[in-house]
Amino acid sequence: MKDLKYLTWFEDLLQEANNELVVRAREEGKRCVSYICENSPEPLLNLDGCFSVRLRAPRTGSMEMATYYMTSFLCEYSRALLERAIEGGYNFSDCLIAPDGCSMINRCAENMELLHTMDKGKEHFFYEHMEIPMKADDNGLNLYVLQCKNHILTPLKENFGIDVSDAAIRKAVTEHNRVCELIRAIGEFRKGEKPVITGYEYSVITMATYAAPKAMLIDRLEETLEELRKREPDVKSPFRVRVALVGSEIDDPEFIKLVEETGAFVCVDRYCYGSFPGRDPITLTDDEDALTQICRQYMYRAQCPRYMNTAKLLERRSYVDRLAREYGADGILYEQVKFCDPWAYDRMLGSHIMRNEYGYPVLSIDRPYTVSGVGQLRTRIQAFIESVEIKKLHGGS
Amino acid sequence: MKDENRIGTQNLGSLYTDGRVRSRREWRGVVDTAYDFSRWLHNWITMFRVVLVKPRNIKAMFRYRWMASYLAVPMMIDRHTQGLRNEHLRICHEEQDLIVEDVAKLLDKLFRGDRRIGNDKEFSSKVVLVDENEMQSIMMGFPTVVPLSREIASTYIPVLLNQRAALHYIDVAQEYGLAGDVCPMPEAEAGVSIDDDAPVLGCCAVQCNTTCDGSLMGNSVISKRLELEDGIPVFQLATPLRHREDDVQEYAAQEIRNAIAFIEEKTGEKWDWTHYFECAKRVNYATECRLNWLEMNRTDYPQVFGSNLALYTETNYMAISGRLKVFEDADRKISALAEKAFKKKRMAANEYRHRAIIWGVQSHYYMDFLVWLLNCWGIVPLTDMLSMVNTRMIADTDTPENREQAIYDIAWLTENMIMRNRTHGGYKVLLDELWEFVEEFNADMVILWEHMSCKALDGMHGMFEEKAREKGIHLVWVSHDLFDPRVISRQGVRDQINSYMRTVMNEEPVDPSLEILNDAESW
Numbered sequence: 001m002k003d004l005k006y007l008t009w010f011e012d013l014l015q016e017a018n019n020e021l022v023v024r025a026r027e028e029g030k031r032c033v034s035y036i037c038e039n040s041p042e043p044l045l046n047l048d049g050c051f052s053v054r055l056r057a058p059r060t061g062s063m064e065m066a067t068y069y070m071t072s073f074l075c076e077y078s079r080a081l082l083e084r085a086i087e088g089g090y091n092f093s094d095c096l097i098a099p100d101g102c103s104m105i106n107r108c109a110e111n112m113e114l115l116h117t118m119d120k121g122k123e124h125f126f127y128e129h130m131e132i133p134m135k136a137d138d139n140g141l142n143l144y145v146l147q148c149k150n151h152i153l154t155p156l157k158e159n160f161g162i163d164v165s166d167a168a169i170r171k172a173v174t175e176h177n178r179v180c181e182l183i184r185a186i187g188e189f190r191k192g193e194k195p196v197i198t199g200y201e202y203s204v205i206t207m208a209t210y211a212a213p214k215a216m217l218i219d220r221l222e223e224t225l226e227e228l229r230k231r232e233p234d235v236k237s238p239f240r241v242r243v244a245l246v247g248s249e250i251d252d253p254e255f256i257k258l259v260e261e262t263g264a265f266v267c268v269d270r271y272c273y274g275s276f277p278g279r280d281p282i283t284l285t286d287d288e289d290a291l292t293q294i295c296r297q298y299m300y301r302a303q304c305p306r307y308m309n310t311a312k313l314l315e316r317r318s319y320v321d322r323l324a325r326e327y328g329a330d331g332i333l334y335e336q337v338k339f340c341d342p343w344a345y346d347r348m349l350g351s352h353i354m355r356n357e358y359g360y361p362v363l364s365i366d367r368p369y370t371v372s373g374v375g376q377l378r379t380r381i382q383a384f385i386e387s388v389e390i391k392k393l394h395g396g397s
Numbered sequence: 398m399k400d401e402n403r404i405g406t407q408n409l410g411s412l413y414t415d416g417r418v419r420s421r422r423e424w425r426g427v428v429d430t431a432y433d434f435s436r437w438l439h440n441w442i443t444m445f446r447v448v449l450v451k452p453r454n455i456k457a458m459f460r461y462r463w464m465a466s467y468l469a470v471p472m473m474i475d476r477h478t479q480g481l482r483n484e485h486l487r488i489c490h491e492e493q494d495l496i497v498e499d500v501a502k503l504l505d506k507l508f509r510g511d512r513r514i515g516n517d518k519e520f521s522s523k524v525v526l527v528d529e530n531e532m533q534s535i536m537m538g539f540p541t542v543v544p545l546s547r548e549i550a551s552t553y554i555p556v557l558l559n560q561r562a563a564l565h566y567i568d569v570a571q572e573y574g575l576a577g578d579v580c581p582m583p584e585a586e587a588g589v590s591i592d593d594d595a596p597v598l599g600c601c602a603v604q605c606n607t608t609c610d611g612s613l614m615g616n617s618v619i620s621k622r623l624e625l626e627d628g629i630p631v632f633q634l635a636t637p638l639r640h641r642e643d644d645v646q647e648y649a650a651q652e653i654r655n656a657i658a659f660i661e662e663k664t665g666e667k668w669d670w671t672h673y674f675e676c677a678k679r680v681n682y683a684t685e686c687r688l689n690w691l692e693m694n695r696t697d698y699p700q701v702f703g704s705n706l707a708l709y710t711e712t713n714y715m716a717i718s719g720r721l722k723v724f725e726d727a728d729r730k731i732s733a734l735a736e737k738a739f740k741k742k743r744m745a746a747n748e749y750r751h752r753a754i755i756w757g758v759q760s761h762y763y764m765d766f767l768v769w770l771l772n773c774w775g776i777v778p779l780t781d782m783l784s785m786v787n788t789r790m791i792a793d794t795d796t797p798e799n800r801e802q803a804i805y806d807i808a809w810l811t812e813n814m815i816m817r818n819r820t821h822g823g824y825k826v827l828l829d830e831l832w833e834f835v836e837e838f839n840a841d842m843v844i845l846w847e848h849m850s851c852k853a854l855d856g857m858h859g860m861f862e863e864k865a866r867e868k869g870i871h872l873v874w875v876s877h878d879l880f881d882p883r884v885i886s887r888q889g890v891r892d893q894i895n896s897y898m899r900t901v902m903n904e905e906p907v908d909p910s911l912e913i914l915n916d917a918e919s920w
Contacts, residue, residue: 070857100638100821110857131644131645134606142648147644305614310620339576344575344579
């Protein structure tokens with residue numbers, strides 16, 4: 001296929017946490033709200049006068065300092081973030097919002113705070129740790145709303161004078177939804193038998209919407225969507241099977257590239273930093289305040305394994321099944337970043353249930369945060385693809 | 398400080414053999430040896446009386462792999478009484494023997510209701526299954542409901558008895574696909590569930606997000622078995638992590654209301670306020686006693702301390718929660734013995750050299766390590782993280798206002814479950830409060846258990862080191878893998894102290910016979 005016009009530009013945005021759009025937004029006087037976990041409602045971090053950046057640590061090398069502070073048993077994502085913070089890589093931040101999504105991310109954020117990694121010389125800088133629900137129900141919703149008020153809206157208003165009114169939140173949702181709709185529309189091109197976008201390209205574009213000010217991406221997302229409408233697929237597809245990628249945090253598109261280089265098309269992305277459910281538009285009605293509606297939708301759509309009620313446990317499987325069917329996946333690749341406790345359990349259960357109860361071929365892997373030098377992983381994925389391919393040739397599932 | 402008047406064995410290492418059991422019983426002088434032997438006999442009688450005389454329980458011995466570990470009960474108590482004399486020996490027996498009786502009754506009840514063994518359906522219909530690490534304060538208003546924890550019986554206690562008891566279940570979970578770096582406690586519990594090796598009974602279950610992410614997620618494996626295969630409905634009690642914050646307390650209280658409503662619905666029983674406030678009084682009495690003991694431990698003559706304090710607090714505070722009067726009686730006896738010993742300035746070992754706070758999550762397969770620490774190096778374990786739990790008095794008189802307050806009290810206790818109150822709630826409760834305790838207890842040393850799979854503790858590793866250096870406190874890391882002695886053996890645990898004491902402190906052991914022990918094969 002012909003290269004996408006803006007792919008390199010999107011890729012460049014992912015090379016640094018402090019990318020060119022972050023720099024430009026700050027030059028325009030906007031406050032940068034850094035955050036860590038997908039359970040932070042994004043529209044609340046993108047009110048007029050501020051923009052959100054979900055922290056990543058691209059091109060991570062050594063994690064020696066973070067390993068000293070948190071040992072080698074914490075997941076590499078949390079260590080890579082702390083290392084980058086200690087190095088000064090997030091000095092562009094004006095605050096940090098950190099829900100207690102898991103113990104490791106909590107400790108990562110606490111070390112950032114204790115070591116004063118981002119706040120030096122910034123009078124109004126704040127670190128906020130949030131409680132978020134572990135069950136999706138009315139009680140959880142009340143907690144979520146209160147926590148968002150106390151740990152996002154109030155500090156933003158008090159420290160930076162941000163307008164946190166219902167009208168301001170609704171405006172932020174409109175902008176957020178525009179980005180989500182574009183990402184969804186671009187993602188639709190993965191459904192066809194001859195997709196005109198690769199999983200890698202899609203992940204780069206999606207990732208950029210987490211890593212850069214959203215409003216500044218809209219023009220190029222629209223152009224990319226138009227370009228895809230006219231893009232001609234390769235005559236002979238390089239892909240032999242279609243897989244759904246499911247699991248924990250992936251913020252490096254190189255991992256998707258690695259999967260696709262082995263001949264598997266990543267047709268659907270159900271992981272933290274992926275588009276499902278992170279890029280679901282938020283529907284607002286006029287009969288209830290926007291904050292409550294946002295929290296409700298974040299809570300009920302969440303696929304994070306920290307949600308412990310049985311209904312959520314079951315829904316996580318049916319959700320994957322629905323996506324796999326909708327996007328025509330031949331198999332499922334369950335992954336977790338090494339040392340992640342929540343996904344260690346959910347990957348184990350999920351891979352058994354999707355194989356035994358839903359009938360999908362499943363490959364279950366744990367992987368390092370950085371993708372370089374993972375020959376064994378490549379071999380495992382290749383073997384899985386061959387097994388799925390053989391099943392397909394034999395007409396089985 | 399030295400105690401020149403102690404009677405009996407000085408070289409405790411001579412009791413060890415290379416096998417599973419010790420070479421002989423410890424000589425403590427005529428009176429204490431006779432007393433100790435009478436308690437040894439008493440515990441065997443308890444086990445026979447409550448468990449072994451019933452044919453159904455014998456059947457359970459052959460059905461459940463973990464049951465064999467219970468034969469090592471008397472030896473576990475011997476490990477914890479090592480070197481003790483006079484009141485200290487009696488305090489230890491008051492605590493441990495009561496725990497033995499309570500666990501024996503737990504086993505008997507589990508098998509009575511178990512669909513595979515006793516299958517007493519009427520009894521089972523009043524049983525509510527609870528987590529191993531769950532505060533049972535939620536059951537304080539249900540006098541006719543029987544809360545039982547299968548995990549306490551199948552994993553928690555067996556590892557205290559036999560260091561290798563959980564290995565099979567850890568392997569089962571890993572063979573099923575669980576990553577090997579998670580905490581082995583929920584891992585083993587998940588393994589029991591995958592292996593279908595737990596009694597099946599009860600009208601419902603209440604799970605709780607207890608100590609960590611692993612514990613929370615291990616519940617999903619168990620609830621899948623319970624709810625989807627055994628048909629036992631499960632309520633997940635989601636307790637806030639940031640438990641010191643005011644803005645989570647209403648959420649916590651509502652979760653308690655919902656849990657009570659669930660239990661009422663499934664058991665057909667009603668919450669009994671009279672019974673609740675009776676239990677609340679006992680909870681307060683237990684808190685008062687614990688605070689008094691800790692107050693003594695701030696002086697030169699600590700009396701209720703070490704692994705006995707930790708084990709007893711875990712049982713009394715968490716699993717009993719004021720529901721049984723017999724624990725109130727034990728509290729009273731222990732307090733009287735402690736007062737008596739304090740007045741006589743009794744010591745629990747030959748020599749006290751260092752005053753230590755024990756922090757972090759203890760090695761479960763080596764729970765008597767604190768006894769060794771005292772006897773081998775004269776390091777006095779003044780208190781430990783597991784014993785530093787709730788200090789608040791809860792409402793204990795029945796008034797309309799207190800009925801409302803009671804829900805918040807139960808929520809508070811549940812949030813402040815053992816271990817959880819330190820591993821969750823932010824760095825202040827784990828890091829900052831440690832140094833406050835060091836000061837309050839006039840400690841010169843911190844023994845910091847580094848349970849290598851405990852991510853919440855590991856995540857503060859560097860900060861612990863920096864603060865210790867800043868404050869000039871000796872911080873000794875002791876790594877272990879909680880349930881799995883294959884990763885770090887008991888001698889491996891001891892060697893970490895031996896090295897520090899010899900190379901950093903330049904000291905010789907109080908009892909050199911304990912420095913190196915071949916107890917790899919021991920229960």
